Amino acid sequence: MYLASNPQRLCSVKEVSEYHDISRNHLVKIVLRLVEAGYVSSFKGKGGGMQLAKPSNEIQLGDVIKLLEPNMTMVECFDPATNTCRITGSCNVKHYLYEASQSFIETMNKHTLEDAISTQ
Structure with missing residues (x-):
């Protein structure tokens, strides 16, 4: 939901975990599964982050x-x-x-x- 609410930019795992007050390690595991399933795209390195891989609709x-x-x-x-x-x-x-x-x-x-x- 956080990524869908911020479609115009890349978001970091740290940012999402802090916003929702959830474990960063747990979120990393969830994001990995979402990336593998094609729901989320992730980009490494400086300026990296994640975003939805397809429209939220x-x-x-x-x-x-x-x-x-x-x-x-x-x-x-x-x-x-x-x-x-x-x-x-x-x-x-x-x-x-x-x-x-x-x-x-x-x-x-x-x-x-x-x-x-x-x-x-």
């Missing part, structure tokens, strides 16, 4: 959420590798939760990054 929010939260592990049984739930075999709630998580992504994909930023 072409970036669907649900797709970004899926990228950054690929498992959407709402409950333990969503991860077979670590699941120790004793009722997994007879529980249908996991199906409803999975359906709800898919609906969440679909709903978020009705909106773009441009929709999410205030133009005031």
Whole structure:
């Protein structure tokens, strides 16, 4: 959202982390994933920084959420590798939760990054 609000210039990780009061190291990891996925372009060196790689009206929010939260592990049984739930075999709630998580992504994909930023 910060990059979408500042489309006319390159922004630094330091600037964004300070503005949002979040860990710089954590933000570096997020930016790397966004760069790899083609949402953000980054430029090294003096005068470098980052900016959106495509217009904010072409970036669907649900797709970004899926990228950054690929498992959407709402409950333990969503991860077979670590699941120790004793009722997994007879529980249908996991199906409803999975359906709800898919609906969440679909709903978020009705909106773009441009929709999410205030133009005031």
